[in-house]
Amino acid sequence: MDTLLQQFFQQLINGISLGSIYALIALGYTMIYGIIKLINFAHGDIYMIGAYFGFFATTQLGLGFIPAIILSMAGAAIVGIIIERVAYRPMRNAPRIAILITAIGVSFFLEYSMILLVSPQPRTFPAVFTPTVYHFGPLVANSQQLVILISALILMVALSYIVNSTKAGKAMRAVSFDADAARLMGINIDRVISMTFALGSALAAAGGVLVGVYYNSIDPLMGMMPGLKAFVAAVLGGIGIIPGAMMGGIILGVVEAMVSGFLSSTFRDAAAFGILILILLYKPAGLLGKNVREKV
Amino acid sequence: MLRVEDINVYYGAIHAIKGISLDVPDGEIVALIGSNGAGKSTTLRTISGLMRPKTGRIMYDGEDITGVPAHKIVGKGLCQVPEGRHVFANMTVMENLELGAYLRSDKDGIAKDMEAVFEKFPRLLERKDQISGTLSGGEQQMLAMARALMSRPKLLLLDEPSMGLAPLLVKEIFNIIKEINAGGTTVLLVEQNANMALSIADKAYVLETGRITLSGTAAELASSEEVRKAYLGG
Numbered sequence A: 001m002d003t004l005l006q007q008f009f010q011q012l013i014n015g016i017s018l019g020s021i022y023a024l025i026a027l028g029y030t031m032i033y034g035i036i037k038l039i040n041f042a043h044g045d046i047y048m049i050g051a052y053f054g055f056f057a058t059t060q061l062g063l064g065f066i067p068a069i070i071l072s073m074a075g076a077a078i079v080g081i082i083i084e085r086v087a088y089r090p091m092r093n094a095p096r097i098a099i100l101i102t103a104i105g106v107s108f109f110l111e112y113s114m115i116l117l118v119s120p121q122p123r124t125f126p127a128v129f130t131p132t133v134y135h136f137g138p139l140v141a142n143s144q145q146l147v148i149l150i151s152a153l154i155l156m157v158a159l160s161y162i163v164n165s166t167k168a169g170k171a172m173r174a175v176s177f178d179a180d181a182a183r184l185m186g187i188n189i190d191r192v193i194s195m196t197f198a199l200g201s202a203l204a205a206a207g208g209v210l211v212g213v214y215y216n217s218i219d220p221l222m223g224m225m226p227g228l229k230a231f232v233a234a235v236l237g238g239i240g241i242i243p244g245a246m247m248g249g250i251i252l253g254v255v256e257a258m259v260s261g262f263l264s265s266t267f268r269d270a271a272a273f274g275i276l277i278l279i280l281l282y283k284p285a286g287l288l289g290k291n292v293r294e295k296v
Numbered sequence B: 001m002l003r004v005e006d007i008n009v010y011y012g013a014i015h016a017i018k019g020i021s022l023d024v025p026d027g028e029i030v031a032l033i034g035s036n037g038a039g040k041s042t043t044l045r046t047i048s049g050l051m052r053p054k055t056g057r058i059m060y061d062g063e064d065i066t067g068v069p070a071h072k073i074v075g076k077g078l079c080q081v082p083e084g085r086h087v088f089a090n091m092t093v094m095e096n097l098e099l100g101a102y103l104r105s106d107k108d109g110i111a112k113d114m115e116a117v118f119e120k121f122p123r124l125l126e127r128k129d130q131i132s133g134t135l136s137g138g139e140q141q142m143l144a145m146a147r148a149l150m151s152r153p154k155l156l157l158l159d160e161p162s163m164g165l166a167p168l169l170v171k172e173i174f175n176i177i178k179e180i181n182a183g184g185t186t187v188l189l190v191e192q193n194a195n196m197a198l199s200i201a202d203k204a205y206v207l208e209t210g211r212i213t214l215s216g217t218a219a220e221l222a223s224s225e226e227v228r229k230a231y232l233g234g
Ligand SMILES: Nc1ncnc2c1ncn2[C@@H]1O[C@H](COP(=O)(O)OP(=O)(O)OP(=O)(O)O)[C@@H](O)[C@H]1O
Pocket: B011, B014, B016, B034, B035, B036, B037, B038, B039, B040, B041, B042, B043, B083, B192
C-alpha cells in the first residue's frame, strides 16, 4: 500500500514535468487558434527547431542554459513570424481546409528541411546541469525536472501577465474576440497576429530546449508526437483558452505518467488519444470551454 | 469633412453599393436612412476601411482615404460604432474603454476623457468593472458609443444606434448624439428609425438597394410624400 502511494506521487512528479512541456506547446496552439482559427500543425516542428537552436547555442556558442533558452526562444519567434508571413497570411481569406493543408505542408517542410540541414541522426543534448537527485522523503525528483517545472512556471506567469495586463495583450484578446471591432479601435491586426506567432513559437521553443535537457536527445522528427499531444492538451482544456492549455497539458502529462507507471508505457499514447476521443464525444468545447457548436 | 464620390462596392459577385455619393459637412449631423439590405452598413464599412470600393473615391479632411486600412483611418479621427455594438463582451467596461483609446498615449488626456465619458454615461460608471457581455442592450450601445468617443473622433459613424432599444432609451441615445455633435463632432448616422433620425439631422440621404434615391435637408425629407409613405409610416 505504502509503495503504491509512493509510486503514485512519484508518477505525479514525472507527469507534471512532462505535462508542463505539453502545456508550453499547447499554449501556442491555443493562442494561434484563438486569433486566426488555425490549427497550426507546424507548431510541433517549431518546438523541434527550438530544441536545435538550444543545442547549437550550447554546443557551438558555448552558452549556458539561460542564455541558450532565451536565444532559442528569440530565434523561434522569428521563425514563427516568417512562417505566418509567408505561408498563412496570403491564405487569410481562403477556405479553412486550404489553410489547414498549408499548415501540414509547412510541417513537412520544416521537418525535412531540418533533416537536410542537420541530418536525420539524433543529437545528444549536452548536459547543462549536473544531474542531481533530490529526495523529498520517499520521493525523488532530479534537477532536470525541477528546471522544467520552474522554467515552465516562470514562462506561464510571464505569458499571463502579457495577455492580461499589457496593452499588447489586450489587443490580442480583442482581435481574438472580434477582429473587425478590433480594427475599428485602430488595432493593426497583422501586427497582433505576428506577435501571437512570436509568443507561441517562443514558448514552444522553450519546451524544446527543456525536453532536450530532460531526455538528452533531439532529432528532426521529435516534434511530431509532442505536437499532436499538445494539440490534444489544447483541445482538452478548450482550444483558444489560455488557462485551458496550461491545465490540459498538465492533466495529459499526469495521465500519461500514471498509465506508464501503473499499466505499461506502451499504452501511454493510446491514453492520450483516448482522452481526445472522450473529450470530443462528451465535452467538445473542452474542460474550460462553453459548449457552443462550431464547425471546423 | 467627408465626401464619398461615386463608390461601387461588391461582396463577391453581389453588387451591394451602386455608385453612391455623399457629402458630410463639418459640424453637422447627416442621416442615412433606408430599409433592410439597402446597403447602409456596407457604406459605413467602406468608409471605415473595412471594405474596399471597386471604383470611386472617399475624401476625408481633404485627404484621399480610399483603400487606407481600417486601423489607420481611426488614427485620423474617423471612428465607427458598428451595427450590433460589437463590444468586447469578454472584457470589462473599463477594458473596452481603454481599447477605444488604443492609439493614444497621452495618459492624462485619456483619464480626462474617461471622466467625461462617465459623466455622459453615468450608468457605465456604476458598471465599470462589469464584464460587458452581461450589460443590457442599451448599456452595450452606450458602451460602444463611449468606447468610440475615447478615440476623440472628429467624425463619428453610427450604425443603427437605436436598434432593439425601448423608446425611452432611444430618446436618451438620440439626446446623447445631439450632445456629442454639439461638442464639435460631426456625425454620420445610419438609421431605420427615420423619424428619430430626421428629427436630429441637418441633412439626410435615402438609400434603396444600393442607390441614393432622395437627398435634401432633414426638414425637406421629413415632409416629402415619398419618405413619409416609405419610412415614416404614412
Ligand atoms: N458579408 C456579406 N456577403 C454577401 N453579401 C452581403 C454581405 N453583407 C451584406 N451583404 C449584402 O449586401 C447588401 C447590403 O447589406 P447591408 O448590410 O449594407 O444593408 P443594411 O442597409 O445595413 O441593412 P440593415 O438595415 O438590415 O442593417 C444586402 O443585400 C446584403 O445581403
